[in-house]
Amino acid sequence: MFRIVTIEREFGSGGTAIACELARRLGWKLWDQELTCEIAKRAQVTESAVALCDERVDSRLYRLAKAFWRGSYERGMPLNAAHAFDTDRMMALVEEIMRMIAEEGNAVIVGRGGPFFLRQREDTYRVFTYAPHDEKIRRLVELGKRREEAEDLVENVDKERMAYIKHYFNADWPTRSLYHLMINTAIGDENVIAMILNGMKELESRPTETALRGVL
Secondary structure (H helix, E strand, O other): OOOEEEEEEEEOOOOHHHHHHHHHHHHOOOEHHHHHHHHHHHOOHHHHHHHHOOOOOOHHHHEEEEEHHHHHHHOOOOOOHHHOOOOHHHHHHHHHHHHHHHHHOEEEEOOHHHHHHHHOOOOEEEEEEOOOOHHHHHHHHHOOOOOOHHHHHHHHHHHHHHHHHHHHHHOOOOOHHHOOOOEEHHHHHHHHHHHHHHHHHHHOOOHHHHOOOOOO
């Protein structure tokens, strides 16, 4: 039986809103902003510091500087929490938290590499949402973004996510074989949610087929 749903999404495709409504209907906990809060608490940094590292890879210059620092005579000098926090530290924390979420179950997880961290779990239903360019712009403008800003975000955010998945999981984004369902949200959020719930129900009726095996 499925106890976890991961929602991976193209930026602007509405995956976050869909995850929120799905969690409400299932009566499960939504791990989106809550995940950011948990990371910040464990790392003892602000949520804004976490947001700066969210689904990104540190710049090449930063990584070179960090490597230099680790190899220098200064490596014994303490750093404050904000300076020590980076995407590598965040990923270690996310992995810890994902294990906790998986043990608790009844969770809908948005992004953060969830489908990759939990790819071996048979109780996890993995979804990827995408949409045509104009649909993503429409959704973002409805959320209050200026059209120029929306265009820039759609152009660049997913590139950062691709680099993030490649760097930390050595995988392409999206890895199509990883997902139980990849769906175009232009059909409407209600239809998307219905298809997710129906897909879970259908696979649960065939327990030997609930997992996608050997995807990576």
